[in-house]
Amino acid sequence: MKVLVADQFEPSGIAGLEAAGCEVVYDPALKDDALGAAIRETRAQVLIVRGTKVTADMLGGSELGLIVRAGAGYNTIDVAAASARGIAVSNCPGKNATAVAELTLGLILALDRRIPDNVADLRAGRWNKKEFAKAAGLMGRTLGLIGFGSIAQDVARRAQAFGMHVIAWSRSFADGRPVDFAAYGLSDITAARSPAEVVDAADIVSIHVALAPETRGLVDAALIARLKPGAFVINTSRAEVVDHDALAAAVRERGIRVGLDVYPDEPTAPTADYSLDLLKLPGVYGTHHIGASTDQAQEAVAAETVRIVRSFVETGQVPNIVNSARLVPRPGAKESRP
Numbered sequence: 001m002k003v004l005v006a007d008q009f010e011p012s013g014i015a016g017l018e019a020a021g022c023e024v025v026y027d028p029a030l031k032d033d034a035l036g037a038a039i040r041e042t043r044a045q046v047l048i049v050r051g052t053k054v055t056a057d058m059l060g061g062s063e064l065g066l067i068v069r070a071g072a073g074y075n076t077i078d079v080a081a082a083s084a085r086g087i088a089v090s091n092c093p094g095k096n097a098t099a100v101a102e103l104t105l106g107l108i109l110a111l112d113r114r115i116p117d118n119v120a121d122l123r124a125g126r127w128n129k130k131e132f133a134k135a136a137g138l139m140g141r142t143l144g145l146i147g148f149g150s151i152a153q154d155v156a157r158r159a160q161a162f163g164m165h166v167i168a169w170s171r172s173f174a175d176g177r178p179v180d181f182a183a184y185g186l187s188d189i190t191a192a193r194s195p196a197e198v199v200d201a202a203d204i205v206s207i208h209v210a211l212a213p214e215t216r217g218l219v220d221a222a223l224i225a226r227l228k229p230g231a232f233v234i235n236t237s238r239a240e241v242v243d244h245d246a247l248a249a250a251v252r253e254r255g256i257r258v259g260l261d262v263y264p265d266e267p268t269a270p271t272a273d274y275s276l277d278l279l280k281l282p283g284v285y286g287t288h289h290i291g292a293s294t295d296q297a298q299e300a301v302a303a304e305t306v307r308i309v310r311s312f313v314e315t316g317q318v319p320n321i322v323n324s325a326r327l328v329p330r331p332g333a334k335e336s337r338p
Contacts, residue, residue: 001021001022001023001045001046001309001313002022002023002024002025002042002043002044002045002046003017003022003023003024003025003044003045003046003047003048003309004025004027004030004038004039004042004044004046004047004048005017005024005025005026005027005028005048006027006028006030006031006035006038006047006048006049006052007028007048007049007050007051007052007070008028008050009026009028009048009050009070009302009305010298010299010301010302012299012302012303013070013301013302013303013305013306014026016302016303016306016310017306017309020306020309020310020313020314021313022046022309022313025038025042025044030052031052031053031268031269032053032268035052035054035058036055036057036058036060039058039059039062039064040061040062043063044062044063044064045063045064045065045066046064046065046066046067046068046309046312047064047066047067047068048067048068048070048305048309049067049068049069049070049076049077050069050070050071051071051076051268051289052076052268053076053077053268054067054076054077054078054082055078055081056078056080056081059078059081059082059085059087062085062087064082064085064087065086065087065088065312066087066088066089066090066308066309066312066318067082067087067088067089067090068089068090068091068092068305068308068309069089069090069091069092070091070092070301070302070305071091071092071095071096071292071301072091072092072093072094072095072096072097072151072210072292073091073210073211073238074089074091074322075210075211075238077089079322079323079326080326082323083323083326083327083328084328085328086327086328086329087327088312088318088321088323088324088327089321089322089323090308090318090319090320090321090322091320091322092300092301092304092305092308092320093149093150093320094149094150095297095300095301095303095304096291096292096294096297096298096300096301097149097150097151097153097154098154098296098297099291099292099293099294099296099297100151100154100236100261100291100292100297101151101154101155101157101158102158102294103236103261103287103290103291104151104155104206104234104236104259104291105155105158105159105162107234107236107259107260107261107285107287108138108143108204108206108232108234108259109138110259110285111232111234111257111258111259111283111285112135112136112137112138112232113132113135114132114135116285117132118132136203138159138162138163138164139162139163139164140163140164140165141164141165141203141204142164142165142166142167142201142202142203142204143155143156143159143164143165143166143167143202143203143204143205143206144166144167144168144169144192144198144199144201144202144204144205144206145166145167145168145169145198145206145208146169146195146198146205146206146207146208146209146218146219147169147170147207147208147209147210147237148168148169148170148172148173148184148208149170149208149209149210151208151236151237152168152170152206152208153184153185153186155206155208156168156186156189157185157186160186160188164204165188165190166188166189166190167189167190167191167192167197167198167201167202168189168190168191168192168198169191169192169193169194169195169197169198171214173191173192173193174193174194176193178191179191195218195219195223196223196226199223199226199227200226202228202231203228203231203232204231204232204233204234205227205231205232205233205234206233206234206235206236207219207233207234207235207236207237207241207242208236208237209237209238209241210237210238211237211238211240211241215238215241216240216241217240217241217242217243218241218242219233219235219241219242219243219247220243220246221243221245221246224243224246224247224250224256225246225250227250227254227256229254229255229256230254230255230256230257231256231257232256232257232258232259233247233256233257233258233259234258234259234260235258235259235260235261235262236260236261236262236291237262238262239260239262239263239264239266240264244264244276244278247278248277248278248281251278251281251282251283251284252281255283256283257283257284258278258281258283258284258285259284259285259286259287260278260279260284260285260286260287261286261287261288261289261290261291262289262291263276263279263286263289264276266289304320307319308320
């Protein structure tokens with residue numbers, strides 16, 4: 001089976017695919033029209049991507065039976081178009097959770113201690129201990145989690161190690177039934193019944209929801225207006241969840257501090273010019289969508305990707321399939337199911 005890898009991918013993953021009997025075409029620079037052409041010219045049956053967008057136009061005339069997002073989420077793939085063409089879509093949920101949780105805590109610490117500003121002043125030859133010897137500290141403060149998947153759960157564990165109180169909301173909590181946090185290996189967490197309840201209680205709000213129609217714009221102007229003056233907002237999930245204009249106004253007018261790893265209209269190239277007014281404001285720190293970019297996370301994602309492809313090759317079954325209910329059967333193709 002021919003596999004086209006159109007993004008950066010670990011050598012261990014390439015070796016694993018080859019060991020599974022796959023013929024691998026590795027071209028991490030493929031994007032846009034070039035990717036569509038490569039899908040057709042290679043006659044690949046499996047496509048592996050990370051952040052690269054996969055559009056409906058790319059899939060026309062292809063022989064693909066499976067697209068794997070080597071990471072969590074799948075919003076960069078036109079799943080509806082894939083389903084209509086009988087192409088299964090899968091991903092690797094939870095394999096980069098620890099990496100994203102670590103960055104989340106890093107952003108929280110950086111905001112509290114103003115680490116980037118300290119570094120910038122010292123590099124510029126300025127000693128300003130009077131200015132930077134001011135921080136609230138994390139112990140005893142309340143961290144609010146909007147979303148409670150694998151990443152948020154890892155964030156909660158790390159926050160509790162810092163002595164923080166944690167309040168969390170998930171759509172699965174909304175029915176009002178008691179939440180068994182022990183099932184997640186956690187305790188002493190308050191379950192909120194709405195995002196507003198989280199924001200009202202929290203000194204720091206960290207967002208951890210997948211992008212879906214019901215989460216797009218979830219952190220809107222009304223919710224942002226409820227933030228405590230001087231509160232922190234961290235977003236390592238998806239940019240489309242947040243109203244960035246409202247967040248910028250809150251930074252300017254109410255001293256809200258922000259840590260971001262995801263942005264609207266991110267460049268598809270690994271290096272490019274990029275500008276966002278919010279990032280230019282004091283008290284706003286950004287990283288380059290690197291939440292999942294640790295060696296440990298990428299090795300785990302590569303291993304899971306190989307497992308998915310091997311299962312597809314050997315049995316026709318697709319672990320972690322996200323479109324089984326919408327998948328149109330392909331004539332003569334093996335059935336693809338969880």
